[in-house]
Every structure is written in C-alpha cells, then in structure tokens.
Amino acid sequence: MTTLRTLFWHRRDLRMADNLGLANAVTKTAAITGIYVLDPAIITPPYQLPPIAPARLWFLIESLIELRHNWHKAGSRLLIVEGDPVEVLPRFARKMNAETVVWNREVEPYARKRDRQVKRQLEADGRRVLAEWDQQLIAPAQIKTGSGNPYHVYGPFLRNWRTQVHANTPCSVKAPSELIDLDSEQQVSLPSSDLLEPLRSSHGFGAVDSCPCRPGEKAAFEQLQIFCDQQIRSYEPDRNIPSVKGTSTLSAALSIGTISPRQAWRAANEARKQARDQKSQKAISVWEQELAWREFYQQALFHFPELALGPFRSKWRQFPWENNDSWFKAWREGMTGIPIIDAAMRQLNQSGWMHNRCRMIVASFLVKDLICDWRWGERAFMELEVDGDLAANNGGWQWSASSGMDSKPLRIFNPATQATKFDPTANYIRLWLPELRHISTQDLLSGNIGALERRGYPEPIVDHKYQQAHFKALYATINN
Ligand SMILES: Cc1cc2nc3c(=O)[nH]c(=O)nc-3n(C[C@H](O)[C@H](O)[C@H](O)COP(=O)(O)OP(=O)(O)OC[C@H]3O[C@@H](n4cnc5c(N)ncnc54)[C@H](O)[C@@H]3O)c2cc1C
Secondary structure: OOOOOEEEEEEEOOOOOOHHHHHHHHOOOOEEEEEEEHHHHHHHOOOOOOOHHHHHHHHHHHHHHHHHHHHHHHHOOOOEEEEHHHHHHHHHHHHHHHEEEEOOOOOOOHHHHHHHOOOOOOOOOOOOEEEEOOEEEEEEEEHHOOOOOOOOOOOOOHHHHHHHHHHHOOOOOOOOOOOOOOOOOOOOOOOOOHHHHHHHHHOOOOOOOOOOOOOOOOHHHHHHHHHHHHHHHHHHHHHHHHOOEEEEEEEHHHHHHHOOOOHHHHHHHHHHHHOOOOHHHHHHHHHHHHHHHHHHHHHHHHHHHHHHHHHHHHHHHOOOOOOOOHHHHHHHHOOOOHHHHHHHHHHHHHHHOOOHHHHHHHHHHHHHHHOOOHHHHHHHHHHHOOOOOOHHHHHHHHHHHHHOOOOOOOOOOOOOHHHHOOOOHHHHHHHHHHOOOOOOOHHHHHHHHHHHHHHOOOOOOOOOHHHHHHHHHHHHHOOO
C-alpha cells in the first residue's frame, strides 16, 4: 500500500521558506513532493513575447539547482520535468498517487488560463487542488476602491495597501523539514535524466559576475539583510543615482520568488525599528512604496489582462508610430550617440539589469524621441532583463509611454536634463561607456561631444528639441 501524498507545484516561488502554499500543504501531510515544470511556453512565451532572456534563464536554473538541494535536505525531492503542465501535472499526480496538488497563484493571463486547465484535469481525476496567494503582501482581489473597483491610480492604491499591510502584519513561515520522500515503488517510474545540467551550460549568459542579482534563496536572503542593514537608510535620495549602489537589486529574486514580499517587508520593518533619525525612517517608507508599485502593477494585470496586449488608454491605439528600424537597433545596442541612453542600454546588455532611473530615461527616449511603439521596447527588455516580469515591465513601459496608469497625461524626459540631475559626476556614463572616459563631465552630460573627440562613438541620431516638437504634433492627432 503506497502513501497518499501531496504534490507541490513550484512556479514563481522558488523557495522553501515563507512559501504560503507549501506551508499550507505541510499542515496536512509531511508526504510532499515538489515539482517544477520547464514549460516551453515560458521559455518561448505566448502573446508574441520574446523567449526568456539568457540572464533570466541563468537565474532560473541556478535557483532551481539550489531549490532541488533544499528539498533533498528537507527529506524529500524536487522533480524537474519538461513539457506542458496541462499534461505533466495530471500524469505525475497519477504516478505518485497524489491526493492533493498545491500551488501559489499567479496574475499573468497565460498562467491563469493554464492553471484553470490543469485544475480541471486534476479534479476530473478525483484530486484536490489548493491554490494560495503568496506573491503579494495583499492579494489582488483583496484590494479594491471604496466602490469595489480595481485601482488604476497608484496614490489611493498605496494608502489602502499600507493600511491593510499594517493591519495584518505578516508573520514569518519557516521552511519545512522532515518531509517524507516517495517510497521505492513510486521512485521507479521517475525520470532519471537531469534537465538542469545541460541548460546550465547552454543558457548563453556570459556576464554572471557583472549581474547584481544573485540567484537562489540563500543569496536573496543575504542580499536583503545587507541592504536592510546598510543602504536602506539612505535609499532616498540614493535610489535615483545610478552610479551609487543605492537600491536592493532584489527585482529578479522577487519576480522569480527566491524571496517573498513578506520577507522583504519584515526586514524593512526591522530596519525601521533600528533607525533613529527621520531621514532614515522616510527612506525606509520610500522603499516600501516600491514594493507597493510592484503589487500595484500586479493587481492591474490581474484585473485588466488586456494590458498584456496593448495600451490601457485606448486613444494610444491610434498613435502613428514611426518605428524606424535603424534607430531602434541603435537604441537597443547603446549606439544612439546620446551618452546617458547608451550607458544605460550597455548596462542592460552587459549585465542583464538596469537601474530604475535609467529604465525610465531610455523608455521615454525610445517612445517620445524615437517615436517607436513602446511594445518594441517592452519586448527588447524582456529579451535582456534578468528580472523580466510581465506586470512590472508592462507597467513601466506603459507609464513611460503615457499610455498606462500614470496620473499625469503626458510626460517627456529630456535626456541631458536627466543626466545632469541624476548622474552629475558622469561616473555612471564613464563606467558603461569607457571609450568616452576622456570627455569632460559637462560634455558627457549635455551630449555635445566634438567630432575629433568622438573616436568612433556615433553622432546623436536625433535632436531632442526637434523630436519633442514632432512628437507633440503627432500626439495632438490622438488627443482631440
Ligand atoms: C520601462 C521599465 C521597465 C521595467 N521592467 C521591470 C521588470 O521587467 N521587472 C521588474 O521587476 N521591474 C521592472 N521595472 C521596475 C524597476 O525598474 C525595477 O523593479 C527596479 O529597477 C529593480 O531594482 P531593485 O531591485 O534594486 O529595486 P528597489 O529600488 O530596491 O525596489 C525594491 C523592489 O520593488 C519593486 N519595484 C521597484 N520599483 C518598481 C516599479 N517601478 N515597478 C514595479 N516594481 C518595482 C521591485 O520588485 C524591486 O526589486 C521596470 C521599470 C521601467 C520604468
């Protein structure tokens, strides 16, 4: 007689500690097996979105290798299986006679559709399905306006979110131990080949050392501790200066779930207790607001899945994008001749990550100066980012394009003004554009570099003033 067990399906929650779905499963039985499905639709996603970025694939594989080890240490195992979850989950549940299958819920339209199909199959086989909200401090369905509608303005969302988080201060949930592994009869039919090792040597990401995001649950927790012991107290104003390591660089960990938002929030709260001065208290609150931005975009995608396909403000569907291929290529490769843009795009290309201030500058430039459809930029980011996340990336791009949930109707960044304000020493520009190290700070910030001094660095592909006027004229055609 084989033991009835629970199958726990990991998706974007690649950790054992503070995992609400897993913790819930453990309250019912210790006979739990983990499973992760390498879904071709995640490696090559739908909605004409690009394949997973090499940096993200690296982060995923390394995190899975550690997670598999942690399952083993806890007494059980994590199976890594390739295929369509709609077929894989019922098959494995059957193989191991799983009475219950548990997972944590997701907000992305593809994942929600997939989960409904998996659930239907499992229930048709007589199995129980339990799904938890785990990736947010406040579940998307639990946060609504006074009239019961989803939010599309961040300010009121933040007020409600804060009230709810403080009212239900999340307590910590330990990683399970003493789990019961499959018995020898059940182990016989399991796949024997290791899918992770071949992927480890073929993900194509060569810049492992320059990526500031570290894979795995252990590294994410250490990164959080270091940030909350040190930088968090000067997060404001350091968070806006890309040459300073002033942010947590936890975005990949939060989006793939090697750390939970509750762990992040609790660590910030601890830092608040230690902080003596008002400046530090304020900085900690500003960091918590960033966690709220993450959840704002998640609830937006949950309630408005059409965001994944196009603009939130419908008038933008008519915008006459010019989509110049060679300009787009120059932007993507960091060869526009505008130093702050090129430095930022080189950071992304070379390290898999880009500072938030720079993401806003390059996104505004692509849309408002190069008059290129923001979805081209959204796609390029997903092809390159270690933290590529549909909700945050789409939210960031739509905000920058003014087609999304920004309360301001139109916002245009001037690259030279942004560089002067946020990279006043030009240290960030010099770091990522070493060929321009000999240029004066003033010229790097303004972008006015003499022909003889360029030494192969391109002339600016556009003039900001001219393009801004042109963009505004085009915008007037959709704004009547
Ligand atoms: C055009 C554009 C595209 C973006 N694409 C992504 C993306 O694919 N994935 C992603 O995680 N973030 C994205 N962001 C948001 C933001 O740039 C990154 O989350 C941030 O730079 C990550 O650095 P950090 O971890 O040091 O953040 P911190 O400043 O330490 O903030 C802590 C956490 O809060 C969250 N966060 C911070 N700012 C934002 C924000 N504006 N929107 C949503 N969540 C936020 C992240 O999870 C981050 O790790 C994008 C922003 C823009 C403007």
